[in-house]
Amino acid sequence: MANRENCVYCGKPITKRSREHIIQNAIGGLYESEDICCPDCNNYISKYIDVPFTKIFNAIISRIENFTKTNNKKSKPVYTGKAAYGGKVYDVSMKAGKVISCPELSKELKCDISKLNFEILAYDFPIDNIPFTKGLSKIAFNFALDKGISLDILKEGLKTKVTENGIEDISFKYPVIPFVPLNPMDKHIELNTSMELYHNLILFSQGEMLWCYIDLFNTFQYYVLLSDKWDKSISVHETYLQLLQKLNRSVPELYIRKPKHILTYAMFYNVEPSTDLEIFKKRVAEAIKKESLKKSMADVISAKMVDKYLTPELLTQTDTEERDFYLKSLLLYSNEDDSLNEKHFRTVTLTGNDLEITSYPLLINLLVLNGELDVRRYTYEKFNRLNKFLTGFDKIENVMDE
Ligand SMILES: [Zn+2]
Structure with missing residues (x-):
């Protein structure tokens, strides 16, 4: 993908690349892009959106053992x-x-x-709704941009104020809906399986809507509505999942005898080559550390699905409606080989007497509105x-x- 020429916030040409974390670095986000904004806007976002947002989670991050953070070694x-x-x-x-x-x-x-x-x-x-919603919206906005969604689609929920002094305000106006599990499989996954710390993102289109589902720390779960003017003939489904606790993974011995070997390793681990071997080895180690924390959402969730879902009590359950609901939820999420059907996860659920497939965020929204x-x-x-x-x-x- 070609580099973006203009900053998404102030519109000025990007003359210097600046690295922006899609999920904030302070809460362990490893996913970065250099293709979103100029350094000035990056600073603005960091100061007025990221810092107030990530501060909310201090009591959590302070207590995570082996918590992963990329470039900030602060205590x-x-x-x-x-x-x-x-x-x-x-x-x-x-x-x-x-x-x-x-x-x-x-x-x-x-x-x-x-x-x-x-x-x-x-x-x-201290959940304060304004910084909280802004922080979530920024994650959704960045994830969509990084996955190639055009700024025109996302613009409606973005408000910026630019003067000759530079950027003066950036705010997001996307509707945010909390996630609540509405079927037995989701209740099982969320509350009865073993707890793992991860951040999970799902960007998906549904009819004329473009949504981003965000799950932070496997605890704070929300839908952000990025657009309601999506071209429904185009289908989007992108996911991201990363663990938040460092794994004990060893770094292999690098066999470097010729400069060519550096290039080979650089390509293999997707890091920048360097003739300084110490620096280069550090880069490889860092890349391995990061890579191992990124997981396929299907793998992580599939493992939770099979774990103790179908109990003997359930299978001999005499309330047939209840039993149907359990079995149909299982089918909704399962591929033939029992792995997770990713396209259904968090995008749709079942509703009504016939347990029809329906939009997850829209059903939650309806039920919330009806109290x-x-x-x-x-x-x-x-x-x-x-x-x-x-x-x-x-x-x-x-x-x-x-
Ligand atoms: Zn800018």
């Missing part, structure tokens, strides 16, 4: 919450699951409180699951504000 972020000491509850700052400061107690005891044994009770998870769907309950369930995974126990009470 784990600090987050706030409540902890008990000596029968009293305090406001504290924490890092990686440990209390690092508590001004109130420090004043009372006049000593270093970091050695004390606190009982952590809760942490703050028939409890989005909050599912959000809590997923959030608690993540928390249990991060702490290894169940007792932390989450503070989640809207």
Whole structure:
């Protein structure tokens, strides 16, 4: 694909390539593009959209073991919450699951409180809707651009203000709909299978609509409507999935005797060649590390599908409607070899007495509008699951504000 000539935000020619993370680097995103915007707009996005968005997740990233990040080796972020000491509850700052400061107690005891044994009770998870929605929209917008969707299609939800001083505002106006599982297979995958940390993106067209499904940390799941004027004769389906915890993968011994060998390895691992062998080996190691975290969505989800879905209780279930719903959900997602039918995953579900195939985001939207769907309950369930995974126990009470 030829390089984009003009910045998607300010429209000025891109004279210098700048690397933009499709999913923000601070939350572990490895997927980059150099083909989206100019360095000035990249800075704007980073400061006003990415930083406020990724800050929300500090209490999560700070507690992920072997968390992957690309170029930022800074230590784990600090987050706030409540902890008990000596029968009293305090406001504290924490890092990686440990209390690092508590001004109130420090004043009372006049000593270093970091050695004390606190009982952590809760942490703050400040979901502020505006930065949250903007951050999600940016991911959807970038993913679509990187997959070759034209800016004209996406423009309607993008508002920018450019003056002679440069870029002054970038905001996104795409409708965002939360995901809630509406069939037994999805409930099973989301709540009953083993927890793995990953980010997943699905870009798909459906009639005249272009959607991006976003799942961050296998917990925060949303649909972003990128366009409702899509040419329905064109079908789009693209996916991306990456794990968020570093794998123990060894780097092979590189056999380099001639410059030609460097080029061969460079091509094989898709890295830039360098005659400095130390630099080159580092690049290869980095590429292997990144590559191994990228997975096929079908592989990851197929494994969850077969895991304990069809129980004997279900197969002897006498409520035939219920049984039908289970079996038809399984069929909806299965190829003949029992692997995941990727085109159906998160794009469609079943509805009505006949369990007809229908648009997933549109059905969720309809049920929410009719007050028939409890989005909050599912959000809590997923959030608690993540928390249990991060702490290894169940007792932390989450503070989640809207
Ligand atoms: Zn620009």
